[in-house]
Amino acid sequence: MNEWIVETQILTKRIGNxxxxxxxxxxxxxxxxxxxxxxxxxxxTTTIRMLLGLAKPTGGSIRIFGKDLKREKLAVLRRIGSLxxxxxxYGHLTARENxxxxxxxxxxxxxxxxxxxxxxxxxxxxxxxxxGFSLGMKQRLGIATALLGSPELLILDEPTxxxxxxxxxxxxxxxxxxxxEHGMTVLVSSHLLSExxxxxxxxxxxxxxxxxxxxxxxxxRARAQSGIxxxxxxxxxxxxxxxxxxxxSERTDRGIVFRHQSDDNVAAVVKLLVERxxxxxxxxxxxxxxEDVFLEMTGGxxxx
Amino acid sequence: MTGxxxxxxxxxxxxxxxxxxxxxxxxxxxVIALQAVNFMLxxxxxxxxxxxxxxxxxxxxxxxxGVPALMIGLAIVASMMAGYEHQxxxxxxxxALPISRTAVYTGKIAALLxxxxxxxTLLAIGTVLLGVLLGFGADVPVGKxxxxxxLPLLAAMPFVSLQVxxxxxxxxxxxxxxxxxxxxxFNLYSSSLNEWFPWRWPYLLEGAWSPFMxxxxxxAVGALLYGVGMNHFRVKDVN
Numbered sequence: 001m002n003e004w005i006v007e008t009q010i011l012t013k014r015i016g017n018x019x020x021x022x023x024x025x026x027x028x029x030x031x032x033x034x035x036x037x038x039x040x041x042x043x044x045t046t047t048i049r050m051l052l053g054l055a056k057p058t059g060g061s062i063r064i065f066g067k068d069l070k071r072e073k074l075a076v077l078r079r080i081g082s083l084x085x086x087x088x089x090y091g092h093l094t095a096r097e098n099x100x101x102x103x104x105x106x107x108x109x110x111x112x113x114x115x116x117x118x119x120x121x122x123x124x125x126x127x128x129x130x131x132g133f134s135l136g137m138k139q140r141l142g143i144a145t146a147l148l149g150s151p152e153l154l155i156l157d158e159p160t161x162x163x164x165x166x167x168x169x170x171x172x173x174x175x176x177x178x179x180x181e182h183g184m185t186v187l188v189s190s191h192l193l194s195e196x197x198x199x200x201x202x203x204x205x206x207x208x209x210x211x212x213x214x215x216x217x218x219x220x221r222a223r224a225q226s227g228i229x230x231x232x233x234x235x236x237x238x239x240x241x242x243x244x245x246x247x248x249s250e251r252t253d254r255g256i257v258f259r260h261q262s263d264d265n266v267a268a269v270v271k272l273l274v275e276r277x278x279x280x281x282x283x284x285x286x287x288x289x290x291e292d293v294f295l296e297m298t299g300g301x302x303x304x
Numbered sequence: 305m306t307g308x309x310x311x312x313x314x315x316x317x318x319x320x321x322x323x324x325x326x327x328x329x330x331x332x333x334x335v336i337a338l339q340a341v342n343f344m345l346x347x348x349x350x351x352x353x354x355x356x357x358x359x360x361x362x363x364x365x366x367x368x369x370g371v372p373a374l375m376i377g378l379a380i381v382a383s384m385m386a387g388y389e390h391q392x393x394x395x396x397x398x399x400a401l402p403i404s405r406t407a408v409y410t411g412k413i414a415a416l417l418x419x420x421x422x423x424x425t426l427l428a429i430g431t432v433l434l435g436v437l438l439g440f441g442a443d444v445p446v447g448k449x450x451x452x453x454x455l456p457l458l459a460a461m462p463f464v465s466l467q468v469x470x471x472x473x474x475x476x477x478x479x480x481x482x483x484x485x486x487x488x489x490f491n492l493y494s495s496s497l498n499e500w501f502p503w504r505w506p507y508l509l510e511g512a513w514s515p516f517m518x519x520x521x522x523x524a525v526g527a528l529l530y531g532v533g534m535n536h537f538r539v540k541d542v543n
Contacts (some may be wrong), residue, residue, distance in 0.1 A: 052400040055541040078402035088397035090318055090388055097320060105401050106312040145397065 012059035022209035035200025036189035081151035087142030091131030136167035235281035311411035336430035379484020384536035428453035459505040461526025469533030
């Protein structure tokens with residue numbers, strides 16, 4: 001497998017007796033948009049803060065660009081752009097001055113300011129104090145700040161939090177262009193599965209501090225397979241019958257449900273049941289949404 | 305530029321159009337204005353009292369107002385500067401940049417010192433102007449005015465370090481401000497205290513310790529508190 005851009009090993013953060021992050025092994029490949037998903041309070045932000053050196057892990061290791069974060073923190077941070085939770089800004093300064101404050105620390109050319117303002121389409125608002133900005137504009141300014149140092153890894157924590165639908169769409173489209181146009185790897189966290197579903201290529205799901213899923217978005221989608229539900233008169237008997245012909249099923253309140261099959265197979269099942277004198281009231285396709293999969297994996301913790 | 309230089313220039317930029325500049329000017333101007341009123345209202349009495357050393361009398365009077373102003377001013381400015389970072393949690397942005405926490409912390413102290421030095425300079429200029437306007441003669445005791453304007457700042461370094469430490473590491477600025485204000489009140493009544501109380505130091509009184517010794521003590525304790533505060537800041541998790 002290729003070299004990971006971000007790789008953590010049994011990363012742990014304990015506060016008091018509570019493990020906020022518990023043995024997380026993140027693996028993020030180059031050029032991916034890694035969706036970091038989990039309910040509020042699952043440990044996303046704490047993990048991200050550790051990746052940025054803002055919080056110290058109580059256990060485990062972090063390697064970014066193949067370097068140990070603890071030992072080469074400044075060299076690693078130079079190649080990362082970040083936006084953690086709510087945007088940070090100085091309200092009394094203009095957008096341009098906010099970027100300049102960060103530019104002076106990064107030591108990149110002044111022309112970068114106009115470039116990043118252009119990318120997030122804030123060029124026309126550059127000379128207005130940020131305190132008068134809408135949340136969406138502040139969020140875009142935050143992304144511009146993150147892009148200022150031409151990072152190879154962009155870490156965005158809940159970048160669409162609190163935005164209206166058009167703002168969300170805008171930020172999402174912006175994020176999607178990053179790997180293609182700027183060759184970046186992106187780590188984006190969210191508590192909304194639909195968000196991640198629409199932009200991520202890789203997904204990691206964290207719940208109660210543990211990473212419970214990490215794979216491509218396709219694999220996650222495959223879990224959300226549909227099934228066929230049959231409402232029948234004698235569900236128990238129907239279930240045994242299906243099992244005997246090699247088609248396991250589960251009981252539901254109205255009948256039985258089995259995994260999606262070809263049309264012919266479904267027809268064969270119905271025929272079999274009818275021949276044995278079991279009444280088939282309804283044949284329905286049941287689609288499990290990603291949301292269901294997510295809720296099931298996270299143990300029903302509120303995802304919305 | 306070094307890490308510190310980059311942070312420092314960034315910090316100065318962050319203070320653009322903020323009231324800290326107004327405070328840095330208002331402090332010394334206020335002190336001189338009050339002393340102008342004091343000397344004009346009681347001109348005959350005060351000039352008789354200080355007949356032997358008119359300039360010395362003025363410098364002393366300025367000091368008794370200037371030191372408390374310095375004490376409260378440094379607490380307020382330190383808190384305001386840290387406040388700009390706390391308000392929108394800008395710490396997490398600053399500290400995720402490729403810059404050491406040592407440089408960030410030192411940059412904040414340096415920016416505060418620049419503002420305080422401006423105040424001290426204005427106080428010195430104001431003292432000269434006031435003395436000349438009051439007709440105390442062209443024989444200006446420059447050395448005495450300079451030492452009386454700048455040395456209290458050096459002797460007050462423990463408080464500079466302490467207030468920066470508290471303001472930077474606490475989100476709730478009520479705590480450092482309260483401590484700063486209480487310290488100023490304590491400082492007002494500190495002249496009868498033992499030499500070992502730092503609140504007394506900024507007045508640079510002649511006593512068991514010479515003013516030079518007091519300045520050395522101020523710098524030493526200031527440096528110590530700077531080290532302790534920075535170590536705390538360096539290992540602290542940022543929310």
